[in-house]
Amino acid sequence: MSRSLPTPSKISQPFWDSCKAEHMQIQRCEDCGVYAFYPVYICPECASRKLAWMPVSGKGTIHTFTVAAKSSFEIQGPLVVALVELEEGAMMVSNIKTATPEALSIGSPVRLTYEEVSDEITLPMFEPA
Amino acid sequence: MPHPGSEAVIAGIGEPPVGRLVGTNPTELHIEAAMLAIEDAGIDKHDIDGLMTSGTFLNDNIRHHMIIGEHLGLHCKTFCDTLRTGGQSYLNGVQVAKWAVESGLCKAVLLLRGDTTLSGVPKGTGLKAYIDYGAHPLEFEVPFGITVPGVYAMMAQRHMHEFGTTSEQLAAIAVACRKHASMNPKAFKRDPITIDDVIASPMVSTPLRLLDCSPICDGAGAILITSLERARDLKAKPVRILGTGQAQSYYHLAHLARATGARPEDKSRYSLTRSVQSVAAKEAFGRAGVKPSDIDVAQLYDSFTITVLMQFEALGYCAEGEGGAFAEGGRIELGGELPINTNGGLLSFGSSGGINHIIEAARQIRGECGDRQVPDAQLSLVTNVSAVASNHSIAILGRD
Known part of the structure; x- marks a missing residue:
């Protein structure tokens, strides 16, 4: 079995395009300054419609994670699913690419990397920084 | 506050066996559970005018309650719904049933669930199927x-x-x-x-x-909710x-x-x-x-x-x-x-x-x-x- 891949929508297409370009962008509210993820139509904090796509630094920390005993799809190395807090404040679920998941801990720094999983989709992933 | 006696209570419960229930299906389990609750309460089926189910993983329908209501022969209801809040649908349903009874909308509401997620899904595929279901x-x-x-x-x-x-x-x-x-x-x-x-x-x-x-386990359940006044005339302790x-x-x-x-x-x-x-x-x-x-x-x-x-x-x-x-x-x-x-x-x-x-x-x-x-x-x-x-x-x- 392979990974279930996302189907980009009108609102998420810019995000997936930026991942494909290996230059991930997420939305920032021009009114309250909050970074939002996943892609949204209005700022979930202040309801402003003024959202701009902004590049991220690629730095983050692990908010929490789990190492799956087995993966439902083929993968090199262990499947680590993590909730990563980006430096910009937004959080996203992703994978941590590492051969030594036992060395991971909550709060440890990670940096953005990318994995091309199909012609259309490149997934943003993280590795220990 | 409802007037004394119109307060909604649980007047009947039904719980068929759980486990690996080979040879049954979610619809049959709903009916089994419903009949047990109706018998437990000792209520005339014709007095049930409200029905809620929660849909099923297998044999689902956008109006799942209609499938079940028809099997039960509950002809004309004054309130029905298929609840879609997952594992918490049932206390959600109890609250809604309480409102329906206390407002006078319904005399008696039946709340049902049943599924065969163990016997009905090939081993090892359940979680993927659950995710694909949009869970x-x-x-x-x-x-x-x-x-x-x-x-x-x-x-x-x-x-x-x-x-x-x-x-x-x-x-x-x-x-x-x-x-x-x-x-x-x-x-x-x-x-x-x-x-x-x-x-x-x-x-x-x-x-x-x-x-x-x-x-993962097959199972079902039913709860009958009616007014305290009515329940006191029924079989089970309200x-x-x-x-x-x-x-x-x-x-x-x-x-x-x-x-x-x-x-x-x-x-x-x-x-x-x-x-x-x-x-x-x-x-x-x-x-x-x-x-x-x-x-x-x-x-x-x-x-x-x-x-x-x-x-x-x-x-x-x-x-x-x-x-x-x-x-x-x-x-x-x-x-x-x-x-x-x-x-x-x-x-x-x-x-x-x-x-x-x-x-x-x-x-x-x-x-x-x-x-x-x-x-x-x-x-x-x-x-x-x-x-x-x-x-x-x-x-x-x-x-x-």
Whole structure:
């Protein structure tokens, strides 16, 4: 079995395009300054419609994670699913690419990397920084 | 406040066997459960004018209640719906049924669930099928291999990090449920287990092990709700619904962790380890006019051990971060301060969804639990939880 891949929508297409370009962008509210993820139509904090796509630094920390005993799809190395807090404040679920998941801990720094999983989709992933 | 007598009560319960039920199907289980509740109440079927189901994983329909209502021959109803809030649909349904009865909209409402997720799904494909069903957000989490045990595992990992909660403390919850299931001849998993057994069981997704996870299981349940006035003329002992409460937040872990969208002054109240259940609890306890310490027995939704542990804190049984310590020392076993999941819960009784928790809560008030009866149980707390501990419903049941 392979990974279930996302189907980009009108609102998420810019995000997936930026991942494909290996230059991930997420939305920032021009009114309250909050970074939002996943892609949204209005700022979930202040309801402003003024959202701009902004590049991220690629730095983050692990908010929490789990190492799956087995993966439902083929993968090199262990499947680590993590909730990563980006430096910009937004959080996203992703994978941590590492051969030594036992060395991971909550709060440890990670940096953005990318994995091309199909012609259309490149997934943003993280590795220990 | 409804006029005396029009107060809604649980007047009938039905619970077919649970386990691997080969040769049946979800529709048949709904009908079996419904008939048991109708017979338990001794109500004339023609008096049932409200119906709620929760859809099914197998043989679903957009208007699932219509399939079931037609099989039951409930011709003209004045209120119907298919509830879609997952494992917490049932206390949601109890609350809606209560409103329907107390407003005069319905005379009697039947709330049903049944599914064959164990026998009806090929082994090893259930979780994938559940994800594909749309049980979790497909675009931003599923591509990374997230699973249902995985999201609860991430909550457990965070709880351990923040508060020093241990695997042994989580295991104590599974042990208590199994101990109670061993006293329930109807339970799916009845062999007693120890904390060491839980720790030695295979890892599923760190830090949750196999015995931290409720087994996939076939099962069903039915609850009949009518007015106290009407129930007093029926067969079964009426069970009062003293207080109810609900709170729902989000699917995505990121938004749960950040309390996205909450008022700025409320944000610090919520996190991955602090759900909105505290809001539902405040409402339910407030309406019932009782405190957590007044409760005699609790049926706490237990999809995973961590699901229960977090509730000790949100319901007000201990301070934030002390859920692990609360689970220890037999406090949550029969004879302890707060006996939980006396039927064995999802962790050991089986079934799925939250309806069987409500049935056991009502049974404790009726005094029909045999060896696992809490002596003189006056107040019964029951919770339903679903979707990454984001959907919560609570009820406090009591005697007539």
